[in-house]
Amino acid sequence: MTNDILIAVLLLSPLSGFLINGVFVKQNNRHSVLAGGIATLASGISFLCALVLFLTLTHQGEESAIHTAFLHWLNVGGFKADIAFNVDPISGIMILIITGVGSLIHLYSVGYMSHDPKPAKFFSYLNLFLFNMLVLVLGDNLLLMFVGWEGVGLCSYLLIGFWYEDPEKAAAGMKAFVVNRIGDAGFLLGLFMIFLNFHSVEFHELSKMTFTPEAGFWGPITIATLCLFIGATGKSAQIPLFVWLPDAMAGPTPVSALIHAATMVTAGIYMIVRLNFIFVAAPTTMGVIAVVGAATALFAASIGLFQNDIKKILAYSTVSQLGYMFLGVGVGAFSAGFFHLMTHAFFKALMFLGAGSVIHGMHHEQDVRKMGGLRKKMPVTYYTFLMGWLAIIGTPMFSGFFSKDEILWRAYSSPLGSKTLWLCGVAGAVMTAFYMTRLMALTFWGESRVDKSVKVHESPLTMTLPLMVLAVLSLVGGWVGIPHTMGSIAGVPNIFEEWLHHSVHDVEALGSVIEEWSTMGISVALAALSATLAYTLYVRSPEIIPGLMARFRVLHNLISNKYYVDEAYFKIIVDPIVMMSRGLWAYLDVRVVDRTTYLLTDVVRGTGANLRLMVNGNVQQYAVYIVFGIILTLSFLFMR
Amino acid sequence: MSLDNLHVGINHYLVLSGILFSIGVLGVLIRKNAIVILMSIELMLNAVNLDFVAFAKFSQNIDGQVMVFFVMTIAAAEAAVGLAIAIAVYKRFQEVNISRFENLKG
């Protein structure tokens, strides 16, 4: 009973925050603290509920789940979907991440958006996003999950285009929504196919079914899972639908932190982990997922090498890290991929918030070439960001190290993986280390290239407190998932994996312990080398950089311009469609449809004008009509 | 051709009543004088009265005549009110020719 109330409060708290901020709080700058307070409070209440639910779950044991059904929603022709929510080991972790990191970001936004003209709108959207994300992860069937899926897509659009008076920002919002939509079509198709083949879309029911593994591309499970994966590529920004995420940096930085680092983009991974029992039955799909993930990880990392906007670097880094998560689930290491989701949420949110702090302190300067030496001017931001950097490059003992290495090891050793995938992963890790170190070097280390007129200041406590909390988490967050090979030395179990053990069935790794240690060592060593190289280049001898750039000019241009992917999309897809619709408009709409409707109106008007002549005030004429009517009626009656 | 049809039955009365009614309708449609139109309406009502009485006789039920009683009363009342209106109109317009009163034109 209390679980029902807890889940209800968990969901309704951000929803009420959305309504209160959206309807009752005035949209002006003076109320920013009030709006922010309401939103953070709502988020905090959700976090408390999530915490209690999680603890209840731990007491119940790993096998069980807390299930609450609120409403019967659909029951049409065998298709049954209820408004019911399920807190099980997987979603339990997700709600903690969402509400926990979410609350920290809400707190941060109070400071960040203090100068904004419409803070109440921002906070209402943030709360709405929280609500939708919670619906997504807690829904007990695919349709309810899709409701949340769409909802977060909507909130993403609203928040990216928050400063919509700027056409570029509005366009970025639209791009996010449209690209997401393409993925959503895939999701829906997958949903339909699953219903067609298995007559249920409820997770619990599906988990009880047995799925015979298929080979090739054309089995029903394979097609369904491929369609679902297309949805995941849209939401989680993988090849080919990743193009919206870098543009999404047009939104306020807390949005980038919350939605495009910690939560929304993880929805795709979550969905695959949720349905792991279906995906393992389609090895072809898993292969596709792994390949796409690895390719994206590599591709995005390479673009991140040469970006100059601090947020864009982090954006491509996010795409790349998401690729790692997909690589993980693609080779059957669902818990590893999920683990990386969690650690990534910590350190990427941290880094985005840190970047926001930098931007705030630099009075909205975002180009790293104009920064430098900020570690003296913004110490708290610097030290927390440092923790995030250490985590992402895979420094041992930090959270990123454990999760990323687990994925790399699984890519190497799983029957669904291969050495090639592992190599791609390692290459991506090398590039990650390089560009993150470059970011650190250009922003915080070295000499200051800051314009003299800009007075740099540290951010207020509301902004730095979340940074500190997240920094701690970036360090210790990985300690719950220490792999067996390492943990057995100190007798520390892999809590994370054991927690997920009953809900998620990983594909076993086939490899020896020596191989595991070797791969770990190789990746760490290479990452360290790469970081040192970046440090040397950008801090010690920045003068050789232009020379290097000139030597590899073609390659450099290609990568700096993001491989011209956006341009290609526009040319191949968008422009032809726009031309076609213009053509259709000119021919079909104007010539055919409009003409027909005008014809209709003319006919009606003409008839009316003619009929009007009947009404001439001559009462006796009306009486004639009456008589005719009487005759007609009587004849009808008579005929019977 | 049997002469049986000449023997008066209910149908004869119905036909007669119908003819009278039609003549009344003709009067309503053709005449322009408001009073004459009222008179034609009285004629129509009388035709109906004939019907009722005929039915009363041929089905041996007095209710038809009761109906006539009421129709007569109401027709008289209606005639009175209609004429009052005609008087009021005449006072205002000095005529009762309805072709002059076509304000609803268009």
Place this chain on the structure above:
Amino acid sequence: MAGLNIEDVLFYAFGAGTVLSAVLVVFFANPIYSALFLALAMSMLGALFFVLEAYFISVAQITVYAGAVMVLFVMVLMLFDLKNEGEDILKVSPLGLIKLLAVGLLCGFFIGTGWVASKIPGKVISETSMASDQQTAINKDVQPVDIGSTVSLSRQLFSKYVFAFEAVSILLLVAIVGSVALARSKGGTHHVSR
């Protein structure tokens, strides 16, 4: 002619008279003539009622209709002094023809129905009659039993239809008040004002 009663003869005689008078009502230009011929038609109708053995109704017809209502009409016509407003009844116009056509159709409908019904013995009345056991009495000579007397009429009127009776009396009251209110003018009926 064999088989024709006095009632049949009277029917045809008075019937023709009524129709003729009615036609003349419509076709005289002078409204006074129309009124007079309407009075005549009503009297003929009264006679028909007599033939139909509705004695009370017959007398009431002559007293109320021909006597009171028509006098009222004539009185109002006298007030108007419309002699010089003769209408052109015989104007042939497209609308006039349509009107004739409509009325002709209506009349033809009635006649046709009556004619068809007469071919079906016992059909017309049996669906409308309230005394359905009298089916055999249709289209034949009927020897009614004291059907038109005042006593039997009033018996029904004051028992079964007493509510309607009272309601009609109120209606008459309303009509009186209404017509007085409508036709009244300030300061009398003369145009010469005080």
